[in-house]
Amino acid sequence: MDAEQKKELEHIIQxxxxxxxxxxxxxxxxxxxxxxxxxxxxxxLAVPLLVLYFKIDRNRVYQIGFYGFAIHMLGVYVxxxxxxxxxxxxxxxxxxxxxxxxxxxSSMIPVAFMLMYQWQSRKRINYYLxxxxxxxxxxFIIHPIFMWLDMFQMYRGFNYLIMYANYFGGSIMAKLxxxxxVYLNKKNDTIRIRKIK
Numbered sequence: 001m002d003a004e005q006k007k008e009l010e011h012i013i014q015x016x017x018x019x020x021x022x023x024x025x026x027x028x029x030x031x032x033x034x035x036x037x038x039x040x041x042x043x044x045l046a047v048p049l050l051v052l053y054f055k056i057d058r059n060r061v062y063q064i065g066f067y068g069f070a071i072h073m074l075g076v077y078v079x080x081x082x083x084x085x086x087x088x089x090x091x092x093x094x095x096x097x098x099x100x101x102x103x104x105x106s107s108m109i110p111v112a113f114m115l116m117y118q119w120q121s122r123k124r125i126n127y128y129l130x131x132x133x134x135x136x137x138x139x140f141i142i143h144p145i146f147m148w149l150d151m152f153q154m155y156r157g158f159n160y161l162i163m164y165a166n167y168f169g170g171s172i173m174a175k176l177x178x179x180x181x182v183y184l185n186k187k188n189d190t191i192r193i194r195k196i197k
Contacts, residue, residue, distance in 0.1 A: 020097060027096030037092035037151060045094065045103045048111035057118050066181065068114035070174035075105040078166055087158040092151050101152075109138065113171060127175060135167035 001009075031038055056064055079100035082088050090101045112134055120130040139160050146152035154163075 031092040041103045045107045048107045068110040071113045072110040074170040131171035139164045
């Protein structure tokens with residue numbers, strides 16, 4: 001690495017540090033424990049996880065959990081990209097060092113989709129219709145409520161239709177990932193059974 005590249009990299013790292021310090025200072029000033037919005041985000045994190053604990057089908061916990069993890073990870077990636085590029089922000093967060101909304105990406109969204117997946121697969125209802133419905137609830141009901149509470153802001157032309165495409169596209173990708181792993185697991189079981197015979 002030459003001196004110019006090293007200097008540029010050090011400048012980028014310092015700007016990350018400065019941004020993180022500014023974010024933490026902002027959090028202490030406006031979003032920490034003495035804010036009612038902090039406690040609302042805490043409740044919105046805890047309640048879905050408690051509901052999931054009592055409602056998840058214990059016989060399918062690994063499959064449903066893997067699906068929820070796929071939803072969570074895709075949500076974190078999209079949320080990180082969107083906040084880092086300034087398409088949206090969360091003025092009130094539980095954890096200041098994360099660019100994402102920990103409440104949404106780690107609890108509300110994955111739990112809602114996990115319970116939807118569990119329900120639709122039990123009832124044998126079309127997955128994509130159910131995913132479209134859950135996506136619509138988050139985009140056209142939950143996010144506008146978050147905006148009304150000043151807990152979510154959109155910038156630079158980002159809108160609800162793009163957000164809907166993100167949610168629904170993420171649910172399709174999560175299902176494809178799950179289906180691929182279920183297929184590989186079944187194939188592996190078939191090979192094992194043949195070896196035993």
